[in-house]
Amino acid sequence: MANKLSQRDQANLEVLSIFQNAKPAVVDIAIARDVIPGLTENMILHAGPPITWDRMCGPMKGAVLGALVYEGKAATLEQAADMCDRGQVVFEPNHDHSAVAPMAGVISPSMPVWVLRDEHNETTAYCNLNEGPGATLRYGANGPKVIENLHWMSKTLAPRLKLALKQGGPIPIFPIVQEALEMGDECHSRNRSALSLFIIILTKRLLATTLTKVEINEVLDFLVGRDYFFLNLTMPACKASWLKAEKVSGSSIVTAFARNGVEWGVRVQGKWFTAPSPVVNGHYFTEFTRDDANLDIGDSAITEASGLGGFAAVGSPSVTGFIGGTASELTNANLEMYEITTTESKHFKLTALDGRGTPFGVDVFKVVETGVTPFVTTGVAHRLPGIGQIGAGRTEVDTGKSLSMKAN
């Protein structure tokens, strides 16, 4: 007699199937206010679960203030802080607006965003453009150079990339991610190969536009070395692939991990469950220590929920140069993820495991039963606003706290 699937098992199968069959592709760059559903003029979107202004961590506050200056809504950071204190700004999570963004994850109405379309599931998701390494808005830096760079990206870079995208059809993201996995990326904290492949695709399209060679070279000057630029395509590709699954009730599969720098959020059935955000077990830049570190922050851990990042790290020993640890520690941590997942990815396969699919479909019940915590690779922000990135490392969510997660 065939086993009868429980309602939860059936719901989980449906959720997993939605992602496993997704075909997300980048189709456009647009202005956030024109495309992100429900994004109003007085709203700023942020990473992780919902949080009020007074409870936000330093880097998120820094990013919010910088965004208000960038938007021209405040002339100074002080004026921006005053607006926030007076309750003139509405804050909502990216995830509740079909969007995702790394670290502080701030998306404001006039920012350019990638538009990712999954034709299979008929869903669309969004992400801002990655500014590159160092002192950047997403790490809470908000000085004049940060704002100037955001304006250049909006006025010069984004329109040129948009022109390039229009030279051909949608560019599927997961095949690039898979090729990058075969080239030593884990596609959360290491994205060099993915970006290299994408630069070559983009360049061929840029050469077909009316842009001059000088203008094209300016785009390449910006992209080369900004490896995380591609993360902002992988993340919304994952979000687009999960969006339909968020509406399936009865499932226990995690569709995203997302942190706001105070709380670690887990999304199941499109709802938020939260626990205190952990300290990152980090590899700090020379002048900083663990004491300088903000708690774990950013929407980027959607990659782990999708079978990437720490869940694909066995193929990326080079990421240890960034997050610390040894290659064998990385391998063991990755392999452990098969204990808390339901199946193996059909999109992402590891040549280091002879083609085995990455661990995919984190089941909250398996996490609780095994006590195994999700292995997430991530960057670390300084805890104070205005400074920026101070290192990178691995997030290990405290199991006891995970067990006591409650709906938010």
Next chain:
Amino acid sequence: MANKLSQRDQANLEVLSIFQNAKPAVVDIAIARDVIPGLTENMILHAGPPITWDRMCGPMKGAVLGALVYEGKAATLEQAADMCDRGQVVFEPNHDHSAVAPMAGVISPSMPVWVLRDEHNETTAYCNLNEGPGATLRYGANGPKVIENLHWMSKTLAPRLKLALKQGGPIPIFPIVQEALEMGDECHSRNRSALSLFIIILTKRLLATTLTKVEINEVLDFLVGRDYFFLNLTMPACKASWLKAEKVSGSSIVTAFARNGVEWGVRVQGKWFTAPSPVVNGHYFTEFTRDDANLDIGDSAITEASGLGGFAAVGSPSVTGFIGGTASELTNANLEMYEITTTESKHFKLTALDGRGTPFGVDVFKVVETGVTPFVTTGVAHRLPGIGQIGAGRTEVDTGKSLSMKAN
């Protein structure tokens, strides 16, 4: 009391130091006859140790005939064969002319060649331009399309690349190789990351030339997907780095493995030692079998003698998709190479081994004492002329035969 080094140990230290301190860079593209020392008009250079026309294998004969047609010295392949039969062509190894080239390795006087300069050792080495995968001259194919492609490369591609090179200084090759090792290449049979990095460097320079965007895009159309294109830079970079070492007498360090499809050559002190060339333990394309395979051929195994290829394969599990086998077999075969080498590479480090240098400096005495044979990844040519590549795999030189190697 300090140990006194034997004369051989001293010679070996000198040889290793020459390579470990080399800084080979690509400086130009030139026409073979203008730059390769001793290359005369009636000469054709080939891979591996010396061999006469009558003893050449099928693919090498095919490549020679194609080259004579390409040069305009023969109107037809039959006429070319007649010239060879009558002794009108002089054949010499690339290696004896500061050159290297993959597979049949044919370099004829009017072919464009990469010029690699090692300023540290004041040496210069050369290699032809890689035609890409499939039916190509280096695999012995010599039909009209093969010749036409060679002419396009000579008349269109090479001058454009030369223009690009002139837009900046020399491009150091080993830093690109190291970065590619961190991106899943082993830089003999897998070169995708190295080529991607090189394409990006080249593109920025191409954009600074007077070439049109259409002309630049034609170059990119050729390069993208022709992953082996970069092998023809890695190989002469290694050759340039060893050239001075070839003149050190008393050393037992291998400066190159090189095969002509009949004999497997080992270069020590600039002299040839040969054994019969082995069959490649191959992974054949669908329509071919081991019976179709030529014996091992090509100068490309200079990469293994330099600490790359099979000697760096642990970081390249994806190469198994091309050469066959499992990731753990690859790792074990790579690790075994530490038994026959003298030291670890200062140029090439493996993040999969937590930054350990690749096994470097094959000592012929260690090979004989341990019975461990060099692990070489390689392509496989059809044994008949005119067909081309039929697979890839790993060369395992028969130990017994290695032991009986004799000076040629």
